[in-house]
Amino acid sequence: MKIFAIETSCDETALSLVECTGGAKKPQFKVLKNLISTQIAVHRPFGGVVPSLAKREHIKNLPKLLKRMGFSASGKEFDAIAVTVGPGLEPALWQGVEFAQALAKKFNKPLIGANHMEGHMYSILLPKNAVSTKMPSSKFQVKKFGTENPKVKFPAVGLVVSGGHTIVVRMDSFTKWKKLGETRDDAAGEAFDKVARMLKLPYPGGPEIQKLGAKGNPKAIDFPKPMINSGDYDFSFSGLKTAVLYYLRDHPRANKADVAASFQQAVIDVLTKKAMRAAEQFGAQTVFLCGGVAANKPLRASLQLQAERRGMHFVVPEFVFNTDNAVMIAAAAYIGHLRKKTYKIVVNPHLNL
Numbered sequence: 071m072k073i074f075a076i077e078t079s080c081d082e083t084a085l086s087l088v089e090c091t092g093g094a095k096k097p098q099f100k101v102l103k104n105l106i107s108t109q110i111a112v113h114r115p116f117g118g119v120v121p122s123l124a125k126r127e128h129i130k131n132l133p134k135l136l137k138r139m140g141f142s143a144s145g146k147e148f149d150a151i152a153v154t155v156g157p158g159l160e161p162a163l164w165q166g167v168e169f170a171q172a173l174a175k176k177f178n179k180p181l182i183g184a185n186h187m188e189g190h191m192y193s194i195l196l197p198k199n200a201v202s203t204k205m206p207s208s209k210f211q212v213k214k215f216g217t218e219n220p221k222v223k224f225p226a227v228g229l230v231v232s233g234g235h236t237i238v239v240r241m242d243s244f245t246k247w248k249k250l251g252e253t254r255d256d257a258a259g260e261a262f263d264k265v266a267r268m269l270k271l272p273y274p275g276g277p278e279i280q281k282l283g284a285k286g287n288p289k290a291i292d293f294p295k296p297m298i299n300s301g302d303y304d305f306s307f308s309g310l311k312t313a314v315l316y317y318l319r320d321h322p323r324a325n326k327a328d329v330a331a332s333f334q335q336a337v338i339d340v341l342t343k344k345a346m347r348a349a350e351q352f353g354a355q356t357v358f359l360c361g362g363v364a365a366n367k368p369l370r371a372s373l374q375l376q377a378e379r380r381g382m383h384f385v386v387p388e389f390v391f392n393t394d395n396a397v398m399i400a401a402a403a404y405i406g407h408l409r410k411k412t413y414k415i416v417v418n419p420h421l422n423l
C-alpha cells in the first residue's frame with residue numbers, strides 16, 4: 071500500500087509518500103517522496119523550539135509542501151494518509167492532525183494515527199544509500215533512494231534516542247517489542263541541547279557539540295556517568311548536565327572543546343554500556359540505534375564497535391532518517407496497520423513507546 075504521511079510534532083514540517091509492502095515478516099519501504107522543511111532558523115534566536123512559532127510555521131509550510139507533492143485531484147497516488155498524533159508539542163501536533171483530517175475527507179481516504187517514537191524505532195527499516203541534496207527552503211531533499219532495506223535479525227536490542235526520549239528496547243519481531251528502560255529525567259538529546267546552551271552554542275546543540283568536541287580531548291574531564299552501573303536499563307542525564315554547569319562555573323577559562331568532548335563521551339559511555347548489557351542479556355543478533363541523537367558519529371562508532379566485537383549485526387538509519395521526517399511515520403503507520411494497533415486521531419503530547 072502507498073502511504074502519504076504527515077509529521078509536525080516539533081520543528082520540522084515533513085511530508086512523504088512511501089510504498090509499503092512485504093507484510094509483518096518482511097516489511098519493505100520504497101520512498102517515493104520525502105519533503106522536510108526545517109524551522110531551525112526561526113527558533114535559533116530563542117535557543118530552543120518555541121511552540122507558538124512552530125505552530126505558525128507548520129500552518130505556513132503544510133500547504134506549500136502539499137503542493138510540492140504534486141498529487142492529482144483524486145489522490146490516486148496513495149491509499150491512506152498517516153499522521154503523527156504524539157508525542158510532541160501539542161500546538162504543533164494539532165496542525166498536522168487537522169490538516170490530515172481535512173485531506174482524508176477531501177480525498178476520501180482512511181486516516182491512520184502514528185506514534186512518533188514508533189516512527190523513530192522503525193526508521194531502522196528504511197532504505198540505505200540515500201543520496202541527499204541540500205535545498206534552500208528545506209533541510210534536504212533526497213533525490214535517489216537506495217532499494218536495500220536493512221536486515222534486522224531477532225532478537226534485536228537498540229536505543230531510541232531523541233530530543234525528548236532515551237529508551238532501550240528489545241524487539242522479538244517487527245510487531246512485538248518491549249521497552250526495557252528509559253530516562254528518569256532529561257533525554258540524551260535534551261542534555262546535548264542544554265549543555266550546548268551553557269557553551270553558548272546555537273540550537274540544536276547536538277551537532278554543535280559534536281563539531282566542537284571533535285577538536286577536544288574526550289578524556290580531559292572526568293564527568294560523572296550517571297547510572298552506568300545500575301542493574302536496570304534506565305538513564306539519568308540531569309546530574310551530568312549539572313556537573314557541566316558547575317565545571318564551567320568553577321573553570322571560567324575552561325577549554326570548551328574539551329568540555330564538549332568529555333561531556334559527549336560521558337553520554338556515549340552510558341548509552342553504549344547499557345545497550346550492550348541488554349544486548350548480551352537477551353542474546354541479541356542485531357543492535358540498532360535510532361532517533362535524532364543517532365546522527366552523532368562518535369556514538370554510532372562506539373555502538374558499532376561494541377556490537378561487532380560481540381558478533382552482533384549493527385543497524386543505524388541513514389542520516390536523513392535520524393532526525394524527524396515523515397518517511398518513518400509512514401513506516402510506523404504501515405506496521406501499526408499490520409499489528410492492528412493504530413492510534414486514535416486525537417493529539418496525545420505524552421504518548422510513549
Ligand code: KG4
Nearest residue numbers: 232233234259276277362363365366393394
Ligand atoms: O529525533 P529528533 O529530530 O527530534 C525529537 O523527536 O526530539 O531529535 C532531535 C535531537 C536534538 O536534541 C538534537 O540536538 C539531537 O537530536 N541531535 C544530535 C545530533 N543531531 C541531532 N545529538 C547529538 N549529536 C548529533 N550529531
Ligand code: ZN
Nearest residue numbers: 232362393394
Ligand atoms: Zn523525533
